Amino acid sequence: MTFVSKNEGNTKFKVDMSEGKYRSRRDGLLNILFHATELPNHLYRQMNLSYDYYRKLISNLHQLGLIKRVSQDGMAGYQLTLKGKRLTTSELRYVKYQDCVEEESDRHYSAKRRKRKRAFAYIYALLDRVGVPYELFVKPYIEDVDVNGKDIYFYTALEFKRMINIESAPFQGSKLLGFLIGRRRVISIFRTDFRMPVFGRHEELIPEYVRRYFSVPLTTAVMICNSDFSAANLFAEIIDGNSYDKKSVNTAGYKNFYVLPSDDSFISHLNDLYIDHSETEQRLIEQYRINTSDKDTNGRLRFLFGTGFMDDDPILICAGNVNAVKLKYFVLNAGHNSKMSYIVCKHRDLSVLQKVTEDYPIKVLTID
Numbered sequence: 001m002t003f004v005s006k007n008e009g010n011t012k013f014k015v016d017m018s019e020g021k022y023r024s025r026r027d028g029l030l031n032i033l034f035h036a037t038e039l040p041n042h043l044y045r046q047m048n049l050s051y052d053y054y055r056k057l058i059s060n061l062h063q064l065g066l067i068k069r070v071s072q073d074g075m076a077g078y079q080l081t082l083k084g085k086r087l088t089t090s091e092l093r094y095v096k097y098q099d100c101v102e103e104e105s106d107r108h109y110s111a112k113r114r115k116r117k118r119a120f121a122y123i124y125a126l127l128d129r130v131g132v133p134y135e136l137f138v139k140p141y142i143e144d145v146d147v148n149g150k151d152i153y154f155y156t157a158l159e160f161k162r163m164i165n166i167e168s169a170p171f172q173g174s175k176l177l178g179f180l181i182g183r184r185r186v187i188s189i190f191r192t193d194f195r196m197p198v199f200g201r202h203e204e205l206i207p208e209y210v211r212r213y214f215s216v217p218l219t220t221a222v223m224i225c226n227s228d229f230s231a232a233n234l235f236a237e238i239i240d241g242n243s244y245d246k247k248s249v250n251t252a253g254y255k256n257f258y259v260l261p262s263d264d265s266f267i268s269h270l271n272d273l274y275i276d277h278s279e280t281e282q283r284l285i286e287q288y289r290i291n292t293s294d295k296d297t298n299g300r301l302r303f304l305f306g307t308g309f310m311d312d313d314p315i316l317i318c319a320g321n322v323n324a325v326k327l328k329y330f331v332l333n334a335g336h337n338s339k340m341s342y343i344v345c346k347h348r349d350l351s352v353l354q355k356v357t358e359d360y361p362i363k364v365l366t367i368d
Contacts (some may be wrong), residue, residue: 016048017131026057034097036121039078051082073111082101100176119191127154130267145181147214152182162189163319171202183274184217186210194230196237196249204253227261235258239328259323265348269321284317284344305333319343335339335360
């Protein structure tokens with residue numbers, strides 16, 4: 001189910017599967033707030049709302065005494081008041097949120113924790129729009145979720161840590177927000193605005209714990225960002241290996257690391273996480289007559305950075321999402337050899353890859 005945004009100036013956002021999920025947009029805001037515990041000032045972009053309508057909803061909740069404005073640490077946002085939390089005991093339709101409400105001391109409102117709460121708000125708004133359940137009262141307990149089931153659910157890192165209890169101690173402080181679980185996959189979810197976060201070595205411990213408890217390998221991570229412009233910047237930082245302030249960045253040891261903008265293309269990117277693209281890749285190999293061996297036409301051994309070679313020119317096929325791990329080594333190899341290389345991708349990823357590779361001898365082609 002989809003509908004066009006009521007914000008005429010926001011035509012970029014048309015996908016919204018949350019229609020019919022809530023009695024009102026106000027209830028949609030409260031649903032996100034109960035789970036994330038803070039609403040950012042600019043969540044309207046993710047919720048498919050106009051700025052004016054979002055402000056109207058916030059004003060209404062504020063007048064009712066259900067939320068309060070918090071502006072410390074240079075961040076403006078909104079949190080539930082005591083009256084707002086008591087909705088879970090005073091109104092029947094909010095009883096389901098009782099497990100979300102925790103009495104927190106002031107120490108929990110540090111800048112670091114607030115940023116994390118706000119990141120969850122962005123994630124939940126996006127998951128609403130693409131129809132992925134994240135609510136405690138909708139999804140199975142994490143201990144009971146069927147990894148091989150047809151449905152996909154989002155579970156927070158905290159839910160996973162509570163499940164494994166004391167064993168989670170080695171990766172406390174992880175930047176992981178949670179996991180998408182279902183369809184035979186467990187996928188790590190991260191979020192940033194524009195810059196690549198710095199991952200510590202403890203991030204690489206998480207896949208081992210996931211394999212132990214779910215009996216499936218954790219090889220894939222998704223970094224959700226704001227836009228194509230943000231995605232291009234993140235890819236560039238991954239390729240360079242350094243953030244804007246010259247801190248070393250990496251992909252936390254994941255075999256597959258995807259950077260996905262949170263616009264309408266996200267649902268296409270999300271679907272690609274669960275599709276086998278081998279047939280498309282094979283068709284392109286035949287179409288471009290790609291030599292996928294590890295030797296050139298003269299029989300000399302060569303390192304295979306991409307998918308293969310087209311007339312001895314390296315080529316990388318991205319039949320689905322662009323894997324930042326493969327992209328990094330492919331782009332660096334092109335720059336090192338100063339030899340024309342090619343990338344084949346979906347049209348939705350064309351502008352991002354053109355921006356990322358503009359300083360390299362790389363030509364980006366699109367899948368027919």
